Amino acid sequence: MALVEIKNLEAAVGGKPILKGIDLTINPGEVHAIMGPNGSGKSTLSSVLAGRETYTVTGGSVLFDGKDLLDLSPEERACEGLFMAFQYPVEIPGVTTSYFLKAAVNAIRKHHGQDELDAMDFLKMVKEKMALLEMDKTFLNRSVNEGFSGGEKKRNEIFQMAVLNPKFAILDETDSGLDIDALKIVANGVNALRSPERAILVVTHYQRLLDYIVPDFVHVLCDGRIVKSGGKELALELEKRGYAWLETAAA
Amino acid sequence: MTATTISPDNTAILSALGPTYGLPWLQQRRSDAMELFERIGLPPVTHEDWRLTNTAQIAKINFSVPGSGTPLTPEQLAGLCLKKLGAQQMVFVDGKFSPELSSPGGKVEILTLRQGMEKHGDRVQRFLGREMPGQSNGFSAMNLAAFEDGAFIYLPPDQGDMGLVHLLWINASHDQPVVVHPRNLVIIGSNNQITLVQTYAGFSSQPTLCNAVTEMVVGKGAKVELIKLQRESDTAFHIANEAIHVHEHADVQSLCVNTGGHLVRNNMTVHLAEPFAQATLNGLTLAAGDQHIDNHTMLDHARENCPSHELYKHLLGGRASAVFRGTILVRPDAQKTDSKQTSKTILLSDAAVMNSQPQLEIYADDVKCTHGSTTGPLDDEQLFYLRSRGVAAADAGALLTYAFARDVLLRIWHTGMREYLEEFVAAELHRLHLDQAES
Numbered sequence: 001m002a003l004v005e006i007k008n009l010e011a012a013v014g015g016k017p018i019l020k021g022i023d024l025t026i027n028p029g030e031v032h033a034i035m036g037p038n039g040s041g042k043s044t045l046s047s048v049l050a051g052r053e054t055y056t057v058t059g060g061s062v063l064f065d066g067k068d069l070l071d072l073s074p075e076e077r078a079c080e081g082l083f084m085a086f087q088y089p090v091e092i093p094g095v096t097t098s099y100f101l102k103a104a105v106n107a108i109r110k111h112h113g114q115d116e117l118d119a120m121d122f123l124k125m126v127k128e129k130m131a132l133l134e135m136d137k138t139f140l141n142r143s144v145n146e147g148f149s150g151g152e153k154k155r156n157e158i159f160q161m162a163v164l165n166p167k168f169a170i171l172d173e174t175d176s177g178l179d180i181d182a183l184k185i186v187a188n189g190v191n192a193l194r195s196p197e198r199a200i201l202v203v204t205h206y207q208r209l210l211d212y213i214v215p216d217f218v219h220v221l222c223d224g225r226i227v228k229s230g231g232k233e234l235a236l237e238l239e240k241r242g243y244a245w246l247e248t249a250a251a
Numbered sequence: 252m253t254a255t256t257i258s259p260d261n262t263a264i265l266s267a268l269g270p271t272y273g274l275p276w277l278q279q280r281r282s283d284a285m286e287l288f289e290r291i292g293l294p295p296v297t298h299e300d301w302r303l304t305n306t307a308q309i310a311k312i313n314f315s316v317p318g319s320g321t322p323l324t325p326e327q328l329a330g331l332c333l334k335k336l337g338a339q340q341m342v343f344v345d346g347k348f349s350p351e352l353s354s355p356g357g358k359v360e361i362l363t364l365r366q367g368m369e370k371h372g373d374r375v376q377r378f379l380g381r382e383m384p385g386q387s388n389g390f391s392a393m394n395l396a397a398f399e400d401g402a403f404i405y406l407p408p409d410q411g412d413m414g415l416v417h418l419l420w421i422n423a424s425h426d427q428p429v430v431v432h433p434r435n436l437v438i439i440g441s442n443n444q445i446t447l448v449q450t451y452a453g454f455s456s457q458p459t460l461c462n463a464v465t466e467m468v469v470g471k472g473a474k475v476e477l478i479k480l481q482r483e484s485d486t487a488f489h490i491a492n493e494a495i496h497v498h499e500h501a502d503v504q505s506l507c508v509n510t511g512g513h514l515v516r517n518n519m520t521v522h523l524a525e526p527f528a529q530a531t532l533n534g535l536t537l538a539a540g541d542q543h544i545d546n547h548t549m550l551d552h553a554r555e556n557c558p559s560h561e562l563y564k565h566l567l568g569g570r571a572s573a574v575f576r577g578t579i580l581v582r583p584d585a586q587k588t589d590s591k592q593t594s595k596t597i598l599l600s601d602a603a604v605m606n607s608q609p610q611l612e613i614y615a616d617d618v619k620c621t622h623g624s625t626t627g628p629l630d631d632e633q634l635f636y637l638r639s640r641g642v643a644a645a646d647a648g649a650l651l652t653y654a655f656a657r658d659v660l661l662r663i664w665h666t667g668m669r670e671y672l673e674e675f676v677a678a679e680l681h682r683l684h685l686d687q688a689e690s
């Protein structure tokens with residue numbers, strides 16, 4: 001059974017149609033990449049899947065692990081195993097990263113009828129993931145994303161992903177703002193999560209990330225539609241040719 | 252301002268005035284204050300300072316001096332007591348000093364105002380009514396005319412760190428409306444350090460009026476932290492007039508936490524009277540239902556090189572309303588004043604109302620004064636971020652409001668008090684969110 005099955009998904013913001021019929025099927029174990037020009041709707045697709053209420057779904061359906069995803073609240077989606085790494089992670093002054101992560105981990109555990117993780121086990125698990133992403137120790141006691149550099153914020157997203165262990169992760173331009181070393185660390189973190197049960201959707205503008213996180217499929221989003229799909233070589237072609245040849249095809 | 256005539260209803264409060272007592276000088280001041288009050292009455296809404304806080308509802312109630320109310324239970328007391336933090340504690344029940352409940356012993360000599368008049372008569376005569384004279388407003392006049400007792404603290408110079416002192420004012424439960432007029436006088440000699448906490452609590456389901464005055468002098472080089480926790484019952488009227496005179500190189504930090512009361516007004520006046528005096532005024536208000544909480548601050552910069560900071564935060568649910576009016580007065584001699592005022596509010600419901608007004612009066616030219624104010628609902632982006640990680644909407648809201656409030660509490664110098672208030676505020680927020688969920 002497909003892990004994610006998006007059918008003819010349409011979404012609008014403030015009455016303006018953005019997604020104009022997306023079809024996409026993602027099976028467990030697969031990595032899909034979505035590329036496309038600025039404003040084509042990549043973040044909108046990510047946000048709609050994560051349950052952001054600013055976007056109104058105007059048509060279509062999404063099945064996630066057999067469940068009607070669009071029927072679930074954002075927190076239920078997260079508890080069911082969906083994770084989105086934000087393109088622009090928000091700062092939350094006054095809430096420490098460790099407090100926040102504990103709340104998230106325990107909310108998800110509760111959803112699955114598990115007991116809260118005790119403080120020792122939590123810390124042990126979190127420290128492992130911090131090591132994986134080579135994060136500074138002081139990080140846990142800092143407020144979520146507050147005063148972080150752009151790259152640190154992105155790394156924090158992948159760190160959270162590693163801690164929450166989702167079935168399906170959407171990475172919205174996680175590579176933008178990362179230097180080469182950080183990019184490798186982040187890609188490592190992502191690859192560590194790759195497994196036959198999980199799937200990943202990578203939104204990116206650059207082939208570079210896909211050298212590290214090698215996708216099974218590449219899709220091109222233009223003006224709210226997937227106008228072309230292919231294997232990883234499509235990304236290379238896009239790098240050479242840009243999007244113009246596809247945009248005209250879309251119009 | 253035009254003189255206001257006393258409304259016939261005000262006689263109710265006048266007739267409730269406590270007994271007059273004391274030395275001739277005090278009797279004179281009291282009768283002057285009484286006369287003044289009879290003339291001006293309670294401040295009317297036409298008064299610029301009272302535009303947003305209507306005292307007419309107070310005047311309509313027939314308050315009396317409390318007889319003995321329902322005795323306090325050990326649980327009620329335990330929740331208010333700060334003995335576990337090693338505080339020297341003075342407890343007043345219905346305005347009367349309770350020796351049984353108090354444990355005033357310790358490094359600091361804390362007396363009742365009555366005892367102070369016997370032991371330090373000259374000092375009390377000199378300072379009582381100096382910082383907060385009866386003329387300030389109808390409430391301060393009424394307090395001077397009618398106060399029964401309060402705390403008197405005199406700390407001679409150069410004692411070092413004097414720890415924690417707690418003044419606890421409790422209104423017991425009564426079957427009729429009662430009024431008390433607490434009056435505290437605190438004189439901190441130079442180079443001392445002290446944390447002074449005032450708690451005002453109440454258990455009555457009848458209206459109560461607490462009309463408090465606290466006057467304080469902070470000597471040269473002293474470092475004083477003032478914490479006020481107003482957690483009266485939701486039928487309470489709480490009016491507090493507080494004034495602090497700060498000498499050279501002294502550093503005063505105050506935090507005013509309001510969670511209780513039906514109608515609350517705190518007037519806080521700080522005179523930065525000498526060079527290099529510093530003041531930080533923080534506030535945290537949590538209100539729901541139809542609570543109205545009004546904080547007026549006045550930072551009077553009289554001399555040069557005095558920094559002042561203000562951060563007042565408000566979390567308002569239900570139909571609650573709050574006012575923050577911060578006046579910064581920079582007198583001609585107050586060059587190099589550095590003053591920053593911030594007011595921040597989260598509205599948890601559409602019906603909650605915040606009114607925030609900075610008031611800068613600057614008469615010196617080489618000064619830095621900034622002010623800012625924000626009011627709005629919880630941040631959608633932050634809420635969504637938390638929810639997208641699995642945290643339920645209600646919990647995400649609670650987490651954000653707690654972070655908002657905690658930001659003020661983290662500034663508390665006294666570690667024990669910081670932890671105590673973090674716990675208290677967390678519990679109060681829980682109540683606030685439950686309120687929201689029900690309405």
Ligand SMILES: Nc1ncnc2c1ncn2[C@@H]1O[C@H](COP(=O)(O)OP(=O)(O)OP(=O)(O)O)[C@@H](O)[C@H]1O
Pocket residue numbers: 013014018036037038039040041042043044045054087
């Ligand atoms: N909240 C919003 N309000 C109004 N318009 C929006 C909103 N969010 C997105 N849009 C519009 O929807 C379109 C798609 O935006 P989206 O962010 O999904 O693009 P994107 O493909 O992620 O672009 P980029 O590559 O620049 O990140 C754009 O025209 C954008 O202006």
Ligand SMILES: [Mg+2]
Pocket residue numbers: 042043044087172173
């Ligand atoms: Mg985007």
